[in-house]
Amino acid sequence: MFFQKEIETMPRADLEKLQLERLKESVKRASNVPVYKKKFEEAGITPDDIKSLDDLKKFPFTYKADFRDNYPFGMYAVPMKDIVRVHASSGTTGKPTVVGYTKNDIDMWSDLVARVAVAAGVTNEDVVHVAFGYGLFTGAFGLHYANEKIGATVVPMSSGNTEKQLMLLQDFGATVLVATPTYALYLSEVAKEKGIVDKLKLKIGLFGAEGCSAGMREQIERNFGIIATDNYGMSELIGPGVSGECKFRCGLHIAEDHFIAEIIDPATGEVLPAGEEGELVITSLTKEALPVIRYRTGDITSLNYDVCECGRTHVRMAKVRGRSDDMLIIKGVNVFPSQIEGVLMNINHISPHYMLEVRRENFSDSLTVIVELIDEKLLERFQELDALRNEIRAKLRTVLGIDAKIKLVSPNTVERFQGKAKRVIDLRDKD
Amino acid sequence: MTIYQISVFIENKQGRLTEIVKTLSTNGIDIRALSVADTTDFGILRIIVNDPEAAIKVLKAEGVTVSKTQVIGVSFDDKTGALTNVLELLSNAGISVEYAYAFITHSKNNASVILRVEQVEEAIKVLTDAGVSLIDTIE
Ligand SMILES: [Zn+2]
Numbered sequence A: 001m002f003f004q005k006e007i008e009t010m011p012r013a014d015l016e017k018l019q020l021e022r023l024k025e026s027v028k029r030a031s032n033v034p035v036y037k038k039k040f041e042e043a044g045i046t047p048d049d050i051k052s053l054d055d056l057k058k059f060p061f062t063y064k065a066d067f068r069d070n071y072p073f074g075m076y077a078v079p080m081k082d083i084v085r086v087h088a089s090s091g092t093t094g095k096p097t098v099v100g101y102t103k104n105d106i107d108m109w110s111d112l113v114a115r116v117a118v119a120a121g122v123t124n125e126d127v128v129h130v131a132f133g134y135g136l137f138t139g140a141f142g143l144h145y146a147n148e149k150i151g152a153t154v155v156p157m158s159s160g161n162t163e164k165q166l167m168l169l170q171d172f173g174a175t176v177l178v179a180t181p182t183y184a185l186y187l188s189e190v191a192k193e194k195g196i197v198d199k200l201k202l203k204i205g206l207f208g209a210e211g212c213s214a215g216m217r218e219q220i221e222r223n224f225g226i227i228a229t230d231n232y233g234m235s236e237l238i239g240p241g242v243s244g245e246c247k248f249r250c251g252l253h254i255a256e257d258h259f260i261a262e263i264i265d266p267a268t269g270e271v272l273p274a275g276e277e278g279e280l281v282i283t284s285l286t287k288e289a290l291p292v293i294r295y296r297t298g299d300i301t302s303l304n305y306d307v308c309e310c311g312r313t314h315v316r317m318a319k320v321r322g323r324s325d326d327m328l329i330i331k332g333v334n335v336f337p338s339q340i341e342g343v344l345m346n347i348n349h350i351s352p353h354y355m356l357e358v359r360r361e362n363f364s365d366s367l368t369v370i371v372e373l374i375d376e377k378l379l380e381r382f383q384e385l386d387a388l389r390n391e392i393r394a395k396l397r398t399v400l401g402i403d404a405k406i407k408l409v410s411p412n413t414v415e416r417f418q419g420k421a422k423r424v425i426d427l428r429d430k431d
Numbered sequence B: 001m002t003i004y005q006i007s008v009f010i011e012n013k014q015g016r017l018t019e020i021v022k023t024l025s026t027n028g029i030d031i032r033a034l035s036v037a038d039t040t041d042f043g044i045l046r047i048i049v050n051d052p053e054a055a056i057k058v059l060k061a062e063g064v065t066v067s068k069t070q071v072i073g074v075s076f077d078d079k080t081g082a083l084t085n086v087l088e089l090l091s092n093a094g095i096s097v098e099y100a101y102a103f104i105t106h107s108k109n110n111a112s113v114i115l116r117v118e119q120v121e122e123a124i125k126v127l128t129d130a131g132v133s134l135i136d137t138i139e
Helices: A012-030 A034-043 A053-058 A064-069 A103-120 A138-150 A162-171 A181-194 A214-224 A337-345 A376-380 A382-400 B016-026 B052-061 B082-092 B120-129
Strands: A085-089 A097-101 A127-130 A153-155 A176-179 A204-207 A227-234 A239-245 A252-254 A259-264 A278-284 A295-301 A328-330 A333-335 A350-361 A364-373 A404-409 A424-426 B003-011 B031-038 B042-049 B066-077 B097-103 B110-117 B133-135
Touching: A012 A053, A012 A278, A053 A259, A064 A097, A085 A138, A097 A103, A103 A138, A103 A204, A103 A227, A103 A239, A127 A138, A127 A162, A138 A153, A138 A176, A138 A239, A162 A181, A176 A181, A181 A204, A181 A214, A204 A214, A214 A227, A227 A252, A328 A350, A328 A364, A333 A337, A337 A350, A337 A364, A337 A382, A364 A382, A376 A382, A376 B003, A376 B066, A382 A404, A382 B042, A404 B003, B003 B016, B003 B052, B003 B110, B016 B031, B016 B042, B016 B052, B031 B097, B042 B052, B052 B066, B066 B082, B066 B120, B082 B097, B082 B110, B082 B120, B110 B120, B120 B133
Parallel strands: A127 A153, A127 A176, A176 A204, A204 A227, A350 A424, A364 A404
Antiparallel strands: A085 A097, A227 A239, A239 A252, A259 A278, A278 A295, A328 A333, A350 A364, B003 B042, B003 B066, B031 B042, B066 B110, B066 B133, B097 B110
């Protein structure tokens, strides 16, 4: 099912022609913003230098820090009278990242999210229960307006109050649930406990705002008896709707009539060939209030330009595998602490706290995973400790594709973190 | 007949063994027998002390991973074949010894050994029936 079939299935040649036209306009709009003007001047480049899509890579990157440095409205390319909405994402420290929308931006955004919702199967017959928190956060409003546009019945429930959520899901006969995967999982577990799953009419889940592992999604789907699709976005780019899965769930289609996606090597900034994994960089093509030129998302993924089984021609990005800030390159292999954490969480006898040490020994990288042994019963037999270590090593090898050393330490010896955890010690530069 | 052995997890960190021994001695706990099994990465220290409960308490307070196991202390004449005899008694009864280590005694004519077996009760019976003397308390 399509919301804007003609655009979503546009032949690539036509799509690229449209992109080039729009890219020129977008860069022109951006050059009205002092921060972009300065960046372009420093790079010795002007909007007129864009002759082909390939010329985009001559432009400098935009970073989250640019938003912070120009807080709150310094990134806007239009006067305040044209801004009809402000959203913001909470930063982990300090000021939030503020974004703005013109009337056209809101309209375009709704189209994008509507595409994702329709691709998942939402129609005007559906009752859409939005359990995202309403507020500065883009998620709730993005899904709200899009589903209204489709003609569905929107229930702006917001987050919290699980009892009431379940009551209204039941009473209003919601068929679509919009929530973070974590909350959806929790709701599904409570519904199961209360034995009311049969009374619910849910059939579709639209999850977002945070990463969702395949295992977690399967569990929510099983609990609720629904089909869930994943979508991707961030407020700096527009909010949810930048990309979303179709029912084949083989990657997230990026709305290429409004965005150009590139994959770069996060270390060198070089553009990588299609199919290779690296950091996603997004350029907006039609945004008025806040054009973004080569925005570093920090998300690691890869692009697939093959036409999808669903008929969509828009490029598919793989599920985000991690954040580039956290990525380690060990023996030429990309390793994410989140992958290691995933393995350790499922092993008994050890605590969930760990540290990673990367060294260079004899011209070769080595990874040491430090974990706390918390089960004293393993001390009875030396073989059991050895077996534990081998188990961890084997499971890590399966997931990471490289061999790690496992160091068992006493409980409470691995550092505990209050804020963002710093679990990686990279000693390669110092050795 | 019951002797408790304490197993202590030691990271392969220089001085860790010393630290543990010191912690025990400053708390007035005597080590009567000791054995270390280790690899390059970590080790397990096994000790017999005069007061196991107190030892566990002070070590746990230091954040050390410790466990308590029942073992058998065998005492025999310090002469050739005595230990072989004990081991044969057990193996004939189908009891295998997982590990063994020497135990310090004050007697000149006696040798003592700590044995770790899976079937403790059964082993005690086999040995006492055969007239082997077992150590029942640690002072
Ligand atoms: Zn598709």
